Amino acid sequence: MNLKISALEYVQEIQNGNISAEDYVAKTLERIQIIDDKLHAFLSVNEKAVEQAQQIDKKIKSGDEVGACFGMPISIKDNLCIKGSKTTCASKMLEDFVAPYDATVITKLKQQDAIFMGKVNMDEFAMGLTTEFSAFGPSSNPWNTDYVPGGSSGGSAVSVSAFECVASLGSDTGGSVRNPASFCSVVGYKPTYGLVSRYGLISYSNSIEQIGPLTRTVKDTAFMLNLISGFDSNDNTTINNQDQDYLSGIDSGIEGKKIGIIKEMLGDGTSAEVLSATKEAISRMESLGAICEEVSLDMVKYSVAAYYTITATEAGSNLARYDNLRYGYDFSVEGYEFNSYITKARQKFGPEVSRRIIIGGFVPSSGQAGKYFLKALKVKSKLTREISETFKKFDLLIAPTVPVLPFKKGEKIDDPVALFQVDINTVTANLTGRPSISVPFAMSNGLPIGMQLIADSNQDKLLLQAAHALEQTVTLPEIPI
Amino acid sequence: MVTSEEIERVSKLMKIDIHDHREYVDKVHAMIDFFDVLDSAGVDSEEISMQEISISNLRKDEHVPFDENLIKNLNHYKGTYVRAPKMSS
DSSP: OOTTOOHHHHHHHHHTTSSOHHHHHHHHHHHHHHHHHHHOOEEEEOTTHHHHHHHHHHHHHTTOOOOTTTTOEEEEETTBOOTTSBOOTTOGGGTTOBOSSOOHHHHHHHHTTOEEEEEEOOSGGGOOSSSTTOTTOOOOBTTBTTBOOOSSSHHHHHHHHTTSOSEEEEEESSSTTHHHHHHHTSEEEEOOTTSBOOTTBOOSOTTTOEEEEEESSHHHHHHHHHHHBSOBTTBTTOOOOTTOOSSTTTTOOOTTOEEEEEGGGGSTTSOHHHHHHHHHHHHHHHHTTOEEEEEOOTTHHHHHHHHHHHHHHHHHHHGGGOSSSSSOOOOOOTTOBHHHHHHHHGGGSOHHHHHHHHHHHHTTSTTTTTTTHHHHHHHHHHHHHHHHHHHHHOSEEEEESSSSOOOBTTSSTTOHHHHHHHTTTTHHHHHHTOOEEEEEEEEETTEEEEEEEEEOTTOHHHHHHHHHHHHTTOOOOOOOO | OOOHHHHHHHHHHTTOOOOSHHHHHHHHHHHHHHGGGGGGGOOTTOOOOOOOOOSTTOOOOOOOOOOTHHHHTOTTEETTEEOOOBOOO
């Protein structure tokens, strides 16, 4: 049984009768049991997965209508609600929280007969970019287990990369899908803001976060996007994409497309290996007929500070609900005064979440808002204007997904500002609502480098076509695990 | 420049106990100091653009009954209310 096949190959193999969903899911479960001790991608595993696969095989055999996933094993980031399953957000605060309803993306995938292999690790409440802030311990990069897998959707990227599932769903607030995708050599997608419903995603920073797929190929991402996108009455920020088919015409190529190389995303902080890979990617895009030119987005320099100011503010508000009265855990009220009870209950937040809540109280507060929060909103507005102007001249933008190679566990965890800088190339797409993708592009010293493409809002189809074209120029080694 | 006292005050308001004082104050300090770069962005005259969201597509405002078992599982559920800690007098 080959667990290394893509999602589309899986569908093909099932349709041809070469494999059964039961066998494939059972083998996947076996692999999780064998290698996940080393990787710690999963926080919980669906014990009923094989049983569910048997049901799908029955439907196939009896000629009933079967959903597009045909029992495909998918992992789900642990901030997405699956009814009846634990949804911990990798936090002690929600350690025993069982979701009472399905997120819209989960409903959609269930309707398409996907099988959820389990919930995967992340930085607590999606705040981080290494999974080291998970309250249940970090995940490891399958390419070298001493290294971080990126984050916050680290478990998603690890599980796809190490063949513990065929595809995964993560969430991307400032690069949390694309960063781990880059570090683990898988495809990671941040859709146009509003393309995918956030209903059932535990909120961190509503105004910029999006759910996105992590897959082995760009075509698989298009396949997943077809299943999860579209208007949802439970999320009034969603847009009607008129059931666009992102997979059709994905081979269209990029001949004649104008691609802007973002100057500020190739600055001093970019490592020599990443810089060299980026030059190679540009050269390959040109050989495919694209016209590449340098472009400047002045506000990128301030984007990380604006991003953290805005997200901390929204997090401070969103996480107020964890007061053990609305959300929380079993903890007796006896003997406590109201405020001290809530403060005591909130000690279950980990240190990074606590720090961001404090910042989220400080930066929008009276007397400080003008210096921090309002200025951050102004940077966001100006950056959005700059990128809108840029897309009048260019079809796409290119930059490395992350300016540095994956780093060792523990290397940056005590330096919050050093961690901030790792986000410099990814936050722009979130702040401006643009779609963005990370494509596995190169390896350096056994560690992956991903290349990022950004398109204008609602140009997701064009973005996937370009990413597919770039992907076709790349041959990467097999994962050593 | 933010002061340690300001951080402690905000922590209290946000109901975050900074028992491990340095772990919080030093790092929050570093993070907020980093935000000072916003002063150089030259955006004082910039208008804040707001994203308009249509309210014509809102779901129907109607009561949807939920699984009763959720309430029964609560430890502090008394009759028709959830028991909270007493307010200070």
